[in-house]
Amino acid sequence: MAEVLVLAELDPTGDGVRKTTLEALTAARALGEPAAVVTGAPGSAAKVREKLAEYGAASVYVAESPELDDYLVAPKAELLARLVAETSPAAVVIPSSAEGKEVAARLALKTGSGFLTDVTEIAADGTATQVAFAGATVVHAKVTTGTPIYTLRGNSVTAELAPAAGEEKPVEVVVSEEARKTRVLDRVVEQKSSRPELTEASIVVSGGRGVASAENFSIIEGLADSLGAAVGASRAAVDSGFYPHTFQVGQTGKTVSPQLYIAVGISGAIQHRAGMQTSKTIVAVNKDPEAPIFELADFGVVGDLNTVVPEATKKIIARKG
Amino acid sequence: MNIVVLVKQVPDSGSERKLDPADNTVARAGADNVINEMDEYAIEEALVVKEAHGGEVTILTVGPDSAADAIRKALSMGADRAVHVTDEAMHGSCAVQTSAVLAAALQQMDYDLILCGAESTDGQVSVMPALLAERLGIPQLSGARKLTIDDGVAKVERQTDGGFWALEAPLPAIVSTWDTINEPRYPSFKGIMAAKKKPVETKTLADLGIDPSTVGLASATSQVLDFSGRPPKGEGVKVADEGDGADKLVEYLASQKIV
Ligand SMILES: Cc1cc2nc3c(=O)[nH]c(=O)nc-3n(C[C@H](O)[C@H](O)[C@H](O)COP(=O)(O)OP(=O)(O)OC[C@H]3O[C@@H](n4cnc5c(N)ncnc54)[C@H](O)[C@@H]3O)c2cc1C
Ligand SMILES: Nc1ncnc2c1ncn2[C@@H]1O[C@H](COP(=O)(O)O)[C@@H](O)[C@H]1O
Numbered sequence: 001m002a003e004v005l006v007l008a009e010l011d012p013t014g015d016g017v018r019k020t021t022l023e024a025l026t027a028a029r030a031l032g033e034p035a036a037v038v039t040g041a042p043g044s045a046a047k048v049r050e051k052l053a054e055y056g057a058a059s060v061y062v063a064e065s066p067e068l069d070d071y072l073v074a075p076k077a078e079l080l081a082r083l084v085a086e087t088s089p090a091a092v093v094i095p096s097s098a099e100g101k102e103v104a105a106r107l108a109l110k111t112g113s114g115f116l117t118d119v120t121e122i123a124a125d126g127t128a129t130q131v132a133f134a135g136a137t138v139v140h141a142k143v144t145t146g147t148p149i150y151t152l153r154g155n156s157v158t159a160e161l162a163p164a165a166g167e168e169k170p171v172e173v174v175v176s177e178e179a180r181k182t183r184v185l186d187r188v189v190e191q192k193s194s195r196p197e198l199t200e201a202s203i204v205v206s207g208g209r210g211v212a213s214a215e216n217f218s219i220i221e222g223l224a225d226s227l228g229a230a231v232g233a234s235r236a237a238v239d240s241g242f243y244p245h246t247f248q249v250g251q252t253g254k255t256v257s258p259q260l261y262i263a264v265g266i267s268g269a270i271q272h273r274a275g276m277q278t279s280k281t282i283v284a285v286n287k288d289p290e291a292p293i294f295e296l297a298d299f300g301v302v303g304d305l306n307t308v309v310p311e312a313t314k315k316i317i318a319r320k321g
Numbered sequence: 322m323n324i325v326v327l328v329k330q331v332p333d334s335g336s337e338r339k340l341d342p343a344d345n346t347v348a349r350a351g352a353d354n355v356i357n358e359m360d361e362y363a364i365e366e367a368l369v370v371k372e373a374h375g376g377e378v379t380i381l382t383v384g385p386d387s388a389a390d391a392i393r394k395a396l397s398m399g400a401d402r403a404v405h406v407t408d409e410a411m412h413g414s415c416a417v418q419t420s421a422v423l424a425a426a427l428q429q430m431d432y433d434l435i436l437c438g439a440e441s442t443d444g445q446v447s448v449m450p451a452l453l454a455e456r457l458g459i460p461q462l463s464g465a466r467k468l469t470i471d472d473g474v475a476k477v478e479r480q481t482d483g484g485f486w487a488l489e490a491p492l493p494a495i496v497s498t499w500d501t502i503n504e505p506r507y508p509s510f511k512g513i514m515a516a517k518k519k520p521v522e523t524k525t526l527a528d529l530g531i532d533p534s535t536v537g538l539a540s541a542t543s544q545v546l547d548f549s550g551r552p553p554k555g556e557g558v559k560v561a562d563e564g565d566g567a568d569k570l571v572e573y574l575a576s577q578k579i580v
Binding site (some may be wrong): 301 | 339359439451458460479486487490501546570
C-alpha cells in the first residue's frame with residue numbers, strides 16, 4: 001500500500017502531539033498507509049513516537065535539528081518536498097493551522113502539485129469535502145495535478161486508534177540558504193490558560209457584546225468551567241475589551257467545530273457563524289427572540305444571560321455533585 | 322520605499338454568497354462585490370509605512386473588470402497608483418495559478434515591501450503570502466499584528482494561539498496583516514476626488530508573458546466537483562425564560578448526555 005505522509009504538529013510544550021495530528025493520521029488511512037513526519041529539536045520524536053504508532057503511523061520519519069524551528073515555514077516545506085521526491089507518497093496530509101496551510105502551499109509549488117485547505121473529510125478516491133462561505137455551502141473538490149496535499153480542519157474527523165509499527169526512520173536535515181530568510185526570534189505566550197485549547201475543545205462557551213463588561217465575563221468562564229469547556233468571544237466582545245483577541249471565534253478569529261457550542265449574548269452575525277457553524281450542537285442564550293443565532297440553535301433560551309447562565313452553572317455543578 | 326499592496330475584490334461576506342452552478346466557481350455576477358475587508362488593513366499599514374519612510378504605494382489586483390471599484394477605494398484611502406491584471410482566460414483559476422500571475426506582475430514592478438491581507442474572505446485560505454514568497458524567493462512575514470521597519474529590516478509580531486512569534490527578515494519581503502494591526506482610515510472627500518485622477522495601469526496575461534492555457538479552470542491544480550447547501554438543521558427548540566430558563570437549559574444538556 002502506498003504511504004501517506006502526515007506532518008505531525010507537536011504541542012507547544014513539545015511533550016506531545018496535538019489532537020489534530022491524530023485526526024490527520026486517521027483521515028490519511030482512507031488513502032494509504034500513514035507515515036508521520038516529526039520535525040523539531042533533537043529529542044522531539046522520542047516523546048511522541050508511541051502515540052503516533054497507536055494512531056496508525058506505520059513509519060515515523062524523524063527530522064531533528066534545532067535549525068528547523070529557527071526559521072518560519074520554509075524549512076518544513078523543503079523537508080517534506082524532499083520526502084515526497086524520495087518516497088513518492090499517495091498524498092500528504094497536514095493539520096490545518098496557519099503554519100500548516102503555509103507549509104502546504106509552499107510544498108505544492110515545490111512538488112508541482114495542487115492543494116486543498118481546511119478539508120473536513122477525505123474519501124478513498126481522494127475527493128475532499130470543504131465548507132465554504134461561513135459554513136453555508138458544502139463543496140467536494142479534488143486535486144488534479146501532482147501529489148495531492150490536504151490540510152485537515154481540526155475536530156472534523158474523530159481520531160481513532162489503529163496500532164501500527166511506528167518504525168523510526170531518521171531523515172537528514174539540510175536547511176538551504178533559501179529557507180533561512182525569515183528568522184523566528186522568539187515565541188511568546190501571553191495567555192496561559194488551564195482550560196482546553198479553543199480549537200480542540202469538545203465544548204466551547206462563547207460570550208458576546210451582551211455580556212456587557214470584562215468583569216461579567218466571569219459568568220461565561222463559570223459556565224465553561226462547570227462543563228470543562230473552552231471560552232470563546234465574539235469580535236464585538238473582543239473589540240469592546242471584554243476578552244482577549246486570542247479567543248475570538250469567527251471569520252477573522254478561530255474556527256471551532258466542537259460537540260457543543262454555547263453562544264451567550266451573541267447575535268449570530270455571518271462573520272461569527274463562519275467560525276462556529278459546523279458545531280455539532282448549538283445552544284444560544286439571548287434576550288432578543290429575533291436574534292439570528294436562534295436560526296442555528298438546536299436549543300435556545302430567550303432570557304437575560306445574567307440570571308439564566310449563573311443559575312444553570314449552579315445546577316450543573318450540583319448535578320455533577 | 323516602494324510598497325505594493327495586494328488587493329482583491331470579493332463578494333461581500335455580509336451578504337449571501339454562492340457558487341455558480343454552471344462551473345462551480347464563485348458567483349461574482351449579481352453578488353455585492355467589495356474590497357476584501359482584510360486588505361484594508363494592509364492598505365492602512367502601507368500608508369503608515371509611507372508616512373514614516375517616504376516612498377510610493379502601488380495597488381496590485383488580479384481580477385475581473387469589476388475589481389476596478391476595489392482599486393478606486395484603495396486609491397481614495399491614499400494609495401498613489403494601481404496595476405490591474407485582468408484577462409478572460411483567468412476565470413476559475415486556483416490559488417497556485419493566481420500566485421503565478423501575481424508573481425509575474427510583481428516581477429515587472431519595483432518593490433521593497435509587499436503587503437497583503439491575512440486572508441481573502443471568499444476563499445479564506447491564507448496562503449497567498451507563502452505562495453508568493455516561494456515564487457519570488459523573498460522572505461515571508463505572515464499574520465502580522467505589528468510591523469516595524471528599520472534600516473532595511475522588517476520585524477513582525479506574528480499572531481498565534483495565545484501570543485505571538487517575533488519574526489525578522491531583510492527587505493524586500495512580503496508581509497500579511499491581521500485586523501489587529503491597525504484601524505483602517507475612511508476615504509476623505511478629498512481622497513475620493515483625488516483617486517479619480519490617479520493612474521491605473523491595466524495589464525493582460527500577454528503583457529506578463531504568461532501562456533493563457535496555464536491559467537483558468539481547465540488547467541487548475543484542483544477542481545470543485547460539486548457543491549450543495551448545507552442540509553438545513555432541523556427546527557431547533559426555543560424557550561422563553563419564565564424563571565425556569567436555567568432548568569430547561571440544564572435538562573436539555575442532560576438529554577444530550579452532556580451533564
Ligand atoms: C471583516 C469582518 C470580520 C469579522 N470577523 C468576525 C469574527 O471573526 N468573529 C465575530 O464574532 N465577529 C466578526 N465580525 C463582526 C460581526 O459582523 C458582528 O459585528 C459581531 O459578531 C457581533 O458580535 P455580538 O454578537 O457579540 O454583538 P451584537 O451583534 O451587538 O449582539 C449582542 C447580542 O447580545 C444580546 N444581549 C444583550 N444583552 C443581553 C443580556 N443581558 N442577556 C442576553 N442577551 C443579551 C443582544 O440581544 C444581541 O443579540 C467581523 C466583521 C467584519 C466586517
Ligand atoms: N487575485 C488577487 N489579487 C490581488 N491580491 C490577492 C489576490 N488573491 C489574494 N490576494 C491577496 O492575498 C491575501 C491572502 O489571500 P488568500 O490567500 O486568498 O486568503 C489577500 O488578503 C490579498 O491581499
